[in-house]
Amino acid sequence: MPIYVYQPSGDSSCDFCSAGFEKLEKLTEPRLSTCPHCAAPCKQVITAPNLHAGMSSLKPKNLAEKGFTQYRKVSKGVYEKSAGKGPQYISDDGKD
Numbered sequence: 001m002p003i004y005v006y007q008p009s010g011d012s013s014c015d016f017c018s019a020g021f022e023k024l025e026k027l028t029e030p031r032l033s034t035c036p037h038c039a040a041p042c043k044q045v046i047t048a049p050n051l052h053a054g055m056s057s058l059k060p061k062n063l064a065e066k067g068f069t070q071y072r073k074v075s076k077g078v079y080e081k082s083a084g085k086g087p088q089y090i091s092d093d094g095k096d
């Protein structure tokens with residue numbers, strides 16, 4: 001499953017997204033356009049395949065130390081944090 005890296009694209013950001021964050025997504029899932037924490041506009045950062053591999057090999061602790069937040073999918077549209085700062089769970093379900 002590819003890892004997508006997002007960074008805030010607007011002026012606003014929160015502790016969760018200000019340094020960028022990673023999200024594991026299936027190819028068929030829609031890309032995020034906003035931070036799941038503060039809803040600030042975010043853009044997907046294109047990263048090289050070899051960078052993906054390197055980042056994937058990092059332990060969650062190392063990811064957190066580098067300022068990344070990593071989530072893993074636990075059920076449909078629900079992600080559990082495995083490293084970094086941010087809410088323990090996020091959901092793609094936009095309708096509260």
Ligand SMILES: [Zn+2]
Pocket residue numbers: 013014015016017018035036037038039040
């Ligand atoms: Zn945010």
